[in-house]
Amino acid sequence: MRNHVSRVTSAIRGFSLGVLAMYLFDPDVGRRRRALVVDQFASTRNRLTHFADSAYRDAVNRSYGVAARLRPGTERRQPMxxxxxxxxxxxxxxxxxxxxxxxxxxxxxxxxxxxxxxxxxxxxxxxxxxxxxxxxxxxxxxxxxxxxxxxxxxxxxxxxxxxxxxxxxxxEKWPPSLRLAAGVVGGALALAGLSRNRPLGMVQTLLGGALVTRALANRKLGEVTRQSGRHGVHIDKEMFIAAPPERVFDFWQHQENFPQFMRNVEEVRPTGEDCWHWKVAGPFGPVEWDARITERELNRRLAWHTVQGAPVESEGHVDFEPAGEGTRLRVSMDYAPAAGAIGHAAARLLGRDAKTEMDEDLMRVKSFLETGVPARDSAARRTAEHPQRFH
Structure with a gap:
């Protein structure tokens, strides 16, 4: 029985390594994917360094606060x-x-x-x-x-x-010092549990993993696993486009043209009045959902909300503000990834999280609205396959 389990584990490990190698060494986009992974690791290292510094300063400040509270009558002797x-x-x-x-x-x-x-x-x-x-x-x-x-x-x-x-x-937010302590303790528990071959070791590993996940996500575990809480990630983006609000707003109304400018959007088609069906390429395969326009203020604002039961819950709004001879575009969005915060972290590592995609897509939209020339990248290939309907 033990040998059978070992063979299955080896097969799974080999299959996983093969899939990873195919993803990173794809002849067409492998170089870009490897560069994204390297950039993400560098960014993660910088964030961890900054977080460790914040945790240290937080711990020092809290220790001073505890010491001050232990001194009787401090506030009475020294009024604020x-x-x-x-x-x-x-x-x-x-x-x-x-x-x-x-x-x-x-x-x-x-x-x-x-x-x-x-x-x-x-x-x-x-x-x-x-x-x-x-x-x-x-x-x-x-x-x-x-x-x-x-x-x-x-x-x-x-x-x-x-x-x-x-x-x-x-x-429910934890301070940096508590998050660091929880992450260290959870990691130690998980590693100790992995070294054991008993049910107690599995329980210990699960507890340690849960503690690490709670510390990294800094939110309740129910929200991390998407069992409670509605939105996991909030994104704000502001951009100036050298085109009048009427033109920018009109473009945004024609959502069927989004696949021509959004790299991972494969299809957007109308399904009814102010209702649209989206098909987007995700890190582990295409994801589809329906969304509805909930607010439309001509040349000023568009707001949307995914329908109930959508695998990717999202809502937000786009504001179009006149700014000289152009438009100040403001996008605000909340969304819950299909796998919660864990799914968002995986997508971010692969460069397919919503923020990264939005930055790239908005630059394509800006370039097109200002020059009239579609971007020369992966999204532009769909332009040749599907004639443009927006004018």
């Missing part, structure tokens, strides 16, 4: 200044309000904190509770501009108006 109160309030509300940069905080000598600026109605209660929990706050003067939805408020763009979209999720 208004500047200290303001900084503590800003730090606290940054954990419970998504667009905390839009809020203004002013502390007075009597301990009253003045809050002003735009905020979503769904975040007001969490905001007030967070401010009251800050030491040194004796009262709150409410001058907030409360909005039910983000609408056209520029400071709130990128915020979804769904109840509880952030809030609780933000409270």
């Amino acid at each position: 200044t208004t500047h200290q109160v303001e900084e503590r309030v800003r730090a606290r509300i940054g954990r419970v309000v998504r667009n905390s940069h839009a809020l203004r905080v002013q502390a007075r000598d009597d301990g009253t904190v003045v809050l002003s600026g735009p905020v979503l109605a769904s975040e007001v209660n969490r905001l007030m509770s967070a401010v009251w929990s800050v030491g040194g706050v004796a009262g709150i003067e409410d001058r907030l501009q409360v909005h039910e939805q983000a609408g056209n408020v520029s400071a709130l763009q990128g915020t979804l108006a769904h109840e509880g979209h952030r809030g609780a999720g933000m409270n």
Whole structure:
């Protein structure tokens, strides 16, 4: 039995290595794929270095804070200044309000904190509770501009108006020092479990892997595996296009032309009024879903949402703002990959994540709208196969 399991394991390992070799050494695009993998490894190394530095500084700062709390009567002997109160309030509300940069905080000598600026109605209660929990706050003067939805408020763009979209999720974020400690402990548990051939070793490996996954993704495991939580990745992109808003908006309405400019979009076809069927090449095969236009403001905004049950849940909007003789294009999107955060990480390693694709595709669109000449790359091959319908 043990020999049979060993042969199966060897076969799986050999098959996996063969698939990897075919992917990386493809005669047409192998060089580009290898370059992407090298770039991703270099980027990952830089991010890990930055994360380790942040974790170290976070641990040092927290140790100072714990030491200060252990000294009795510290705050009574050293009252906080208004500047200290303001900084503590800003730090606290940054954990419970998504667009905390839009809020203004002013502390007075009597301990009253003045809050002003735009905020979503769904975040007001969490905001007030967070401010009251800050030491040194004796009262709150409410001058907030409360909005039910983000609408056209520029400071709130990128915020979804769904109840509880952030809030609780933000409270589940771990600080860098805790993430580093969890990752180290989880990795040690997983390695120790792999060295054992008993059921206890398997359980230990699973626990260690779960801890590492939680630390890397910095979100609840249910959201990582896409069992809870709706959106996993948020993307914002802004670009200037030297073409009038009418032309840019008109182009965006003709979604059937997207495959001519988007490298991994194989097909987009209308299925009804404001409904479209998408077929996109993914890292492990084509993925298909249906999406619906939910908001259309002529020459100003287009918003979309995937239909219920789509393998890739996504929603977002595109704003078209006049800027001189051109258009300021703003794209905001939230999406949940088919395999959650794990799927997004795999796609990012292969250069097929949504952010990388959006950057490349928008540059093709910009080039075409400004010059009238389609890009000379893989997406342009479809232009020759399918005559252009956009004018």
